[in-house]
Amino acid sequence: GIAEGVAIGGDRFVGSVFIDNLLRMERNPEVKYMVLLGEVGGTEEYKVIEAVKSGKIKKPIIAWCIGTIAKHFSSGVQFGHAGASANADAETAASKNEAMAAAGIYVPASFNDLPQTIAEVYGKLRSAGTIGEIVEPELRAVPKVRRKKEFICTISDDRGDEATYAGYPISSVATPETGFGIGDVISLLWFKKRYPKWATDYLETVIKTVADHGPAVSGAHNAKVTARAGKDVISSLVTGLLTIGPRFGGAIDDAARYFKYANDRGMSPAEFIDYMKKEGKTISGIGHRIKSVRNPDLRVSGLKKYAAEHFPATPLLDFALEVEKLTTSKKDNLILNVDGTIGILMVDMWRALGYSEEEIDGFIEAGALNAFFVVGRSIGFIGHILDEKRLGMPMYRHPTDDILYNVELADEI
Incomplete structure (x- = not known):
């Protein structure tokens, strides 16, 4: 049955005060009686007392000033977040409560008696017919189980x-x-x-x-063909991104994973090569179709130069370069390639930044390293797509002289 409620802070410069709201409630026919909670300090309650005495307020008021405990302390006491304190006898909670009771305001004997005083006044008004029957609102039940969140975001x-x-x-x-x-x-x-x-x-x-490596790689080729089919930038980009995997760009994750695995277990470069051979796997991050010892990849050279000048240490890169000495002794294009260099240096970076080995393994397993290739190469793919649009290139059809046709008559069953 509450008509309204107002909370007033103890700010130095206030908006409304007790008397402003009580006079407004006096004029509100929905309000039958009022409850006032004051505190030690200030004189705002005395304005309410004067209004009751003068007849400006005729509706019953139940009031209590908090801070009566102050009389039990030998020195001044400050209360509450607003720093409420009595600077004169009239500002004490006990004096205000006595003055309000003398003016005819309903003041309980203690704060604990406030509910009983409210019930008493309500009962009188109910008996007099001032207050009709009040249907209590249906309260929301507290759920026994917290509602499950569909997503969690921590970034x-x-x-x-x-x-x-x-x-x-x-x-x-x-x-x-x-x-x-x-x-x-x-x-x-x-x-x-x-x-x-x-x-x-x-x-x-x-x-x-990694932003681009020319139009001939599978991702750029796919993006260009799709753009020439009249598709939009997003569709064309996606077709290029879908080619990223173990044979194209995806070697970054595997290079970091396997080189770190060997290094963590104290394998020598020769033992690592032998381990990968027994596993039946090529060494991710090693080898290039075009680049070799005699024709080095300047992208790798740039990354190694940056790491040498700025990284606190590069233990995994040092290990990988020892592996490279053995692989290139067999074939000069079995060099540490750009994917391997990026992944291996990323591990060295995370170690220098203080991540645990478990955290680094988590990044690798989550695909964080390949994500750098995805973001970087997207720039190049979009460039090729816009290039096709700008040039107004027609629908692409692969030349038949570049296809080996070997079609025999189908067997009948």
Whole structure:
């Protein structure tokens, strides 16, 4: 049966005070009686007392000033978050309660008696017909089991005035003067950490390094063919991305996984090569169709140079380069390729940043390393797609002279 309720803070500069709201409630026919909770300090309750005495307020008021415990202390006591304290006898809770009771306001003997006093006044008004029958609202039942959340998000939050990346407002990272780059945003959203500059610069170096490798690779080829079929940028991009896997780009994850596995177990380079041979697997991150010892991949050279100048240490890269000495002694194109270099240096980076081996293994298993190739190569794929659109190239049909046809008459069953 509550008509309304008002909570007033103890601010130095207030909006409304007790008397403002009680006079308004006096005029509200829905309000039959009022309950006032004051506190020690200030004189606002005395304005209510004067209004009752003068007849401005005729409806019953039940009131209690909190802070009566102060009389039991030998020195002044401050109460509450607002710093309420009595600066004169009239401002004590006991004095206010006595003055309100003298004016005809219903004041209980103690705070514990407040419910009984409310029930008493309600009973009188109910008997007098001032208050009719009140149907109690149906209260919401507290659920026994917390409702399951469909999603959990620990990297960003869009509920406030501005969305955040791992706690950083977008405006604090987006524009050049903030000093944040793409590497910083990746470290926040992918790993929930603010990486040092040498690490974020490495992440950006990786993305720039893998952005494109010409139109002949499978992903770019697919994207170009789809664009020439008249499909949109997104559809064309997806066809290129779908070719990324163990034979194209996906070697980054496997290179990090297997080289780290060998290094963690103290294998020598020769033992690692023998282990992979027994497993029946090629060494991911080793080998290139075109590049070789005599024709080095400048992308790999750039990554190794950056690591030598900025990484605190590169133990896994050092191990991989020892493996490369053995593989290239057999065939000069069995070099450490760009995928292997990226994955191996990523492990060295995470180790230098203080991640545990279990955390690093988790990143690898989740596909975080291949994700760098996906983001970087998307830039190149989109470039090829826009190139096809700009040139207005027609539908692609593969030349028949580039296909070996070997079609025999089908056997009859």
